[in-house]
Amino acid sequence: MILCFVLAAVVLALGGFLAGRASTTGGEDCAELRKLTSHKQREADALNGPDGDRTEWLISLRTHAYLIKQNPGCFTAEDRAKAQATLDRFEYWE
Secondary structure, eight states: OHHHHHHHHHHHHHHHHHHHHHTOSOSHHHHHHHHHHHHHHHHHHHHOSTTSOHHHHHHHHHHHHHHHHTOGGGSOHHHHHHHHHHHHHTSSOO
């Protein structure tokens, strides 16, 4: 009987650990995402000019915004709001 209680406690603890790990807002995964979004922002900035390719600029800009929007646990509310505003602004832009 005691073994069942111990086993149940271990299973619950493991489940809590895994649930907490899945909802974390930091760590290596977020660091990699922030690095990637920073790269996409620089890429978009480099394409935004008189000689830049407007289509590639738009793709880079929207990719940057989608990376933030689709990973809310890794970015601040301000970052997510700016990403959404960017997507709204350039939704049908050509």
